[in-house]
Amino acid sequence: MKLFAIFGDPVSHSRSPLMHNNVFKKLNFRACYTRVHLQDGTKLREVFLSLGLSGANITVPHKEAAFLACDEVRGFAKKIGVVNTIINEDGRLIGYNTDADGFMYAIESFKTIKNVLIIGAGGTAKALSARFLEDGIKVDILNRSASKFDYFESMECYTWDTFKLKEYDLVVNTTSAGLKDEELPAPKKLIDAILDNTSFAADAIYGKTTPFLGLAKSKNITCKDGADMLLGQGILANELFTAKELNLADIKKYMSETFLF
Numbered sequence: 632m633k634l635f636a637i638f639g640d641p642v643s644h645s646r647s648p649l650m651h652n653n654v655f656k657k658l659n660f661r662a663c664y665t666r667v668h669l670q671d672g673t674k675l676r677e678v679f680l681s682l683g684l685s686g687a688n689i690t691v692p693h694k695e696a697a698f699l700a701c702d703e704v705r706g707f708a709k710k711i712g713v714v715n716t717i718i719n720e721d722g723r724l725i726g727y728n729t730d731a732d733g734f735m736y737a738i739e740s741f742k743t744i745k746n747v748l749i750i751g752a753g754g755t756a757k758a759l760s761a762r763f764l765e766d767g768i769k770v771d772i773l774n775r776s777a778s779k780f781d782y783f784e785s786m787e788c789y790t791w792d793t794f795k796l797k798e799y800d801l802v803v804n805t806t807s808a809g810l811k812d813e814e815l816p817a818p819k820k821l822i823d824a825i826l827d828n829t830s831f832a833a834d835a836i837y838g839k840t841t842p843f844l845g846l847a848k849s850k851n852i853t854c855k856d857g858a859d860m861l862l863g864q865g866i867l868a869n870e871l872f873t874a875k876e877l878n879l880a881d882i883k884k885y886m887s888e889t890f891l892f
């Protein structure tokens with residue numbers, strides 16, 4: 632029996648155990664997926680190995696710590712320095728990132744996107760901005776502090792005080808504002824102006840209508856919460872956990888089923 636887990640702080644809200652366990656159960660894959668509340672990201676490797684995990688997902692705020700915990704990082708995760716999936720390959724921890732492709736899956740129904748404002752400058756913002764740039768989409772960043780802007784040097788970066796309003800096709804909230812609280816990701820006056828000048832809005836947070844999405848909906852903007860992103864990244868992570876033993880369409884079918892529960 633293989634054991635998988637999600638690490639995060641907070642982690643009790645995570646739907647990942649439900650999603651992965653339903654796939655394992657329905658497809659008779661002998662594995663179980665649990666959650667680990669981890670406060671100190673530097674302990675990730677130690678805890679992963681002591682639990683004898685075959686793989687894990689990593690959520691807020693440990694995705695950059697997860698990059699450092701790995702022996703080897705592959706694909707897109709290597710480019711951005713952010714890991715959300717770890718596979719145990721004979722005692723070596725191999726890191727991947729499935730968030731960005733999961734998000735592209737989520738916004739497939741939006742019309743062609745040419746310019747995006749990402750609110751936030753953490754792991755998710757890094758992953759999404761790099762993925763958008765790969766597709767030739769222009770990206771601006773808005774964050775409450777400038778401390779993480781070095782990574783985004785090829786993009787226009789603004790703090791709340793320096794922001795210059797423009798029209799955007801899509802605005803994405805990648806901050807944790809609204810996850811455990813009822814905060815907007817920037818002062819309301821700013822978010823109001825931004826939403827009045829965008830066609831689409833998305834939030835990485837799922838399972839609730841955040842104040843950001845609530846405001847966007849009240850302005851009749853077409854919105855997506857983080858559920859489809861979660862599904863997309865989960866399908867790709869499950870494919871890694873099961874080493875392609877399972878059919879991708881079956882993984883998608885049984886993981887999607889859990890969003891109806």
Ligand code: NDP
Nearest residue numbers: 692751752753754755776805806807808816835857860861
């Ligand atoms: P990080 O901790 O790496 O980054 C968080 C960012 O949010 C930072 O830029 C931080 O700003 C900003 N921030 C935090 N609190 C506030 C606040 N109250 N007001 C304004 N800005 C704030 O987090 P991640 O990028 O890993 O995750 C961000 C969110 O995305 C989480 O809510 C997570 O649950 C969600 N997520 C959802 C996924 C899905 O599948 N749906 C996948 C991945 C993430 P500063 O730099 O100033 O500290």
